[in-house]
Amino acid sequence: MRKFLWLLIPILILVGCRNSAETNSSPYRVSMYTEPILPIVGDAVVVIRISKAPDNTPINDVQKIAIKADMTHAGMTPVLAETTSGGEDGYYRIPITFTMAGDWVISITATLADGTIVTHSASVAGIAEYVPNFDAIEDCTTILDENSTAEPDCIVEVTEPPLDFGIAP
Amino acid sequence: MTDLLELPFFKQMARWRYGRLLLQIPFTLIALLLIYDGFTGSQHAPENLATVGVWVHYRGILILILLFTGNLFCMGCPFTIPRTLAKRLSKRGKRFPRILRNKSLAIFSLLALFFTYEYLDMWANPALTAWVIIAYFGLSFALEALFTESAFCKYICPLGTFNFVYSALAPTQIRVKNRDVCRDCVGKECINGSYAPQTLIRLDTITVNGESAQKQVIHSPKGTLGCGTELFAPQIKSNLDCTLCLDCVRACPHDNIGWMTRRFGAELSDPSAWSKRWDISFLLIGLAFWGLLNAFGMIPPVYDLMQSLADGLGLTALGWSDEMVELVVFGIIFAVGGVILPSGSMVLAGFLTKMSQPHPLTPSPLHGEGESSAEKTNFTPFLHSVGKGGRGDRGRIRQTIGNFAPAFIPIGFGIWLAHYAFHLLSGLFTIVPTVQFFLIDHNITFLGDTPNWSLGGVDFAVIGVVQLVALMGGFIWSLALVQHISLREFRRDAMLPTLIWGSLVVLLMLVAVWIFAFNDMEMRGTVLFH
Numbered sequence: 001m002r003k004f005l006w007l008l009i010p011i012l013i014l015v016g017c018r019n020s021a022e023t024n025s026s027p028y029r030v031s032m033y034t035e036p037i038l039p040i041v042g043d044a045v046v047v048i049r050i051s052k053a054p055d056n057t058p059i060n061d062v063q064k065i066a067i068k069a070d071m072t073h074a075g076m077t078p079v080l081a082e083t084t085s086g087g088e089d090g091y092y093r094i095p096i097t098f099t100m101a102g103d104w105v106i107s108i109t110a111t112l113a114d115g116t117i118v119t120h121s122a123s124v125a126g127i128a129e130y131v132p133n134f135d136a137i138e139d140c141t142t143i144l145d146e147n148s149t150a151e152p153d154c155i156v157e158v159t160e161p162p163l164d165f166g167i168a169p
Numbered sequence: 170m171t172d173l174l175e176l177p178f179f180k181q182m183a184r185w186r187y188g189r190l191l192l193q194i195p196f197t198l199i200a201l202l203l204i205y206d207g208f209t210g211s212q213h214a215p216e217n218l219a220t221v222g223v224w225v226h227y228r229g230i231l232i233l234i235l236l237f238t239g240n241l242f243c244m245g246c247p248f249t250i251p252r253t254l255a256k257r258l259s260k261r262g263k264r265f266p267r268i269l270r271n272k273s274l275a276i277f278s279l280l281a282l283f284f285t286y287e288y289l290d291m292w293a294n295p296a297l298t299a300w301v302i303i304a305y306f307g308l309s310f311a312l313e314a315l316f317t318e319s320a321f322c323k324y325i326c327p328l329g330t331f332n333f334v335y336s337a338l339a340p341t342q343i344r345v346k347n348r349d350v351c352r353d354c355v356g357k358e359c360i361n362g363s364y365a366p367q368t369l370i371r372l373d374t375i376t377v378n379g380e381s382a383q384k385q386v387i388h389s390p391k392g393t394l395g396c397g398t399e400l401f402a403p404q405i406k407s408n409l410d411c412t413l414c415l416d417c418v419r420a421c422p423h424d425n426i427g428w429m430t431r432r433f434g435a436e437l438s439d440p441s442a443w444s445k446r447w448d449i450s451f452l453l454i455g456l457a458f459w460g461l462l463n464a465f466g467m468i469p470p471v472y473d474l475m476q477s478l479a480d481g482l483g484l485t486a487l488g489w490s491d492e493m494v495e496l497v498v499f500g501i502i503f504a505v506g507g508v509i510l511p512s513g514s515m516v517l518a519g520f521l522t523k524m525s526q527p528h529p530l531t532p533s534p535l536h537g538e539g540e541s542s543a544e545k546t547n548f549t550p551f552l553h554s555v556g557k558g559g560r561g562d563r564g565r566i567r568q569t570i571g572n573f574a575p576a577f578i579p580i581g582f583g584i585w586l587a588h589y590a591f592h593l594l595s596g597l598f599t600i601v602p603t604v605q606f607f608l609i610d611h612n613i614t615f616l617g618d619t620p621n622w623s624l625g626g627v628d629f630a631v632i633g634v635v636q637l638v639a640l641m642g643g644f645i646w647s648l649a650l651v652q653h654i655s656l657r658e659f660r661r662d663a664m665l666p667t668l669i670w671g672s673l674v675v676l677l678m679l680v681a682v683w684i685f686a687f688n689d690m691e692m693r694g695t696v697l698f699h
Binding site for chain 1: 213214215216217220221224225226290292293469592593595596599622623624625626689690691
């Protein structure tokens with residue numbers, strides 16, 4: 001039995017060495033949604049907002065925002081995109097092409113002006129082949145307010161006020 | 170026929186007591202790594218070794234290895250290492266229950282694995298994938314501790330069952346070199362083993378070509394166990410149930426067993442190679458249907474079907490959760506596509522074949538279970554009239570189905586290859602950034618300090634060609650087998666049986682073409698009913 005206990009030591013060391021095991025609280029908030037809000041296979045735009053707590057001050061001078069869009073199925077080639085242009089009221093727009101129907105996860109890595117790296121990921125589920133998958137919106141049961149610390153459980157994340165496009169009602 | 174174990178290196182490895190262990194150790198380390206990363210790594214499937222390794226690379230590489238070399242995965246199977254430990258710990262007193270000594274549990278475990286894979290989106294869940302690996306280790310350990318034979322490998326393991334069936338296509342097989350040696354062998358160590366608690370020495374007199382020679386046989390604590398799946402080497406005619414553990418090679422005191430080359434799929438047209446049992450026939454035919462079912466779960470029409478079923482059965486009106494409705498609907502789809510359709514099709518084809526014959530005394534019932542066409546006797550008409558087992562029509566239909574069942578192996582393989590090749594080739598190089606991600610997460614940067622996520626796979630046009638070749642190859646091979654078996658069994662009356670069983674093969678092919686060529690794959694785990 002002792003032999004087996006010895007085996008646990010390298011495993012525990014390995015786990016402890018994982019960078020992802022470290023947790024830190026970031027003062028920055030990142031949120032995103034897609035345009036169209038229910039995308040289909042093909043071109044879309046990922047709209048990202050970056051702000052700083054506690055008053056959600058928009059951050060417009062990031063060095064770079066890189067996004068990696070993966071399918072939830074292992075082994076599918078991710079779609080990569082990035083922007084280095086400045087933001088407007090904390091919003092950044094990155095064109096992207098969804099190459100296949102299904103569930104996607106978008107991972108955002110923002111490098112701020114001072115070199116701080118902020119990450120965030122959100123799921124975009126049920127991307128359909130030709131017509132928007134209107135079923136997907138039904139899963140968006142909880143719209144989080146900006147002060148919430150809970151994990152969003154909606155498919156299309158709307159944690160920021162919607163953009164004002166200046167279109168009269 | 171060339172004995173691959175006579176090749177340098179293979180020869181030493183095959184006979185060395187720890188030869189298999191040398192192959193198992195790296196597989197075991199990989200399995201442990203997958204469990205570790207599955208639990209502690211990113212739960213985002215494309216970034217985790219467990220999901221990428223198991224559901225993309227393992228499956229794709231496995232199926233190619235099965236075709237070109239044989240059941241090498243079972244040879245290096247990591248799950249048998251704790252099994253060996255269990256063997257030493259247990260008293261190994263009991264046999265596996267007689268009623269379960271068939272493929273029914275293996276069929277159930279295969280279907281259960283396919284079902285949970287789809288229902289729980291295993292392909293997107295690293296922790297669950299790790300649990301599956303642990304379950305394998307645990308089950309093989311427990312069963313080996315409880316029973317004398319390798320019950321897990323022979324009667325339960327879903328992976329092994331898949332490998333057993335499709336290694337029938339491989340150009341290799343375990344065979345004896347000289348049957349005369351086996352005839353004179355006293356101990357039959359290939360199946361009984363050469364293990365003994367105390368050293369025993371025996372002298373065997375072996376006669377080959379009229380010349381006798383004495384051979385000293387030693388049984389000792391360092392001896393080898395016999396075949397765990399209870400295959401008797403001189404009678405092996407197919408790769409079914411052979412884990413390529415090479416225990417028989419090591420145990421044989423006369424160095425009379427080899428890993429021989431043969432033509433691809435040689436056993437498929439050998440009527441004596443396959444038992445004509447219901448369970449085996451259902452397994453061979455069912456696997457082709459399950460290949461379609463598995464691929465069907467990845468195209469958009471499955472969601473329309475699920476919604477229609479939920480609406481049609483009034484499930485959406487019951488106020489159940491989406492997960493519950495999905496469970497019921499998936500259960501129905503699997504029951505119909507995985508059990509009713511394959512079993513119904515094979516029984517119907519068997520019945521129609523029987524009806525198609527102008528007179529009841531067709532040669533088919535006598536073939537199989539060790540009896541070939543050449544062994545027919547003057548008693549044939551009498552035996553035909555009662556069926557071999559004396560059970561009349563039922564026996565004849567079972568024999569007919571058993572004769573044609575191996576013809577479904579190539580098309581089934583083609584379907585699985587088309588599916589798994591899609592995942593393997595489309596994500597061929599994704600293992601590189603996933604490994605980089607794992608290493609960087611442990612501050613190891615010799616493969617770079619940033620994962621190269623741009624590494625993807627092969628162009629989809631190329632994948633399409635590979636899928637087409639896989640499907641067409643399997644289809645043509647299966648059709649040729651159907652014709653061969655019909656001619657062998659029914660001679661001048663072969664046309665209708667060829668049409669009946671050929672139609673089933675064509676039907677499978679049409680569905681496969683519809684799934685792979687007329688639908689885009691959709692990697693979706695979210696199912697929402699409305």
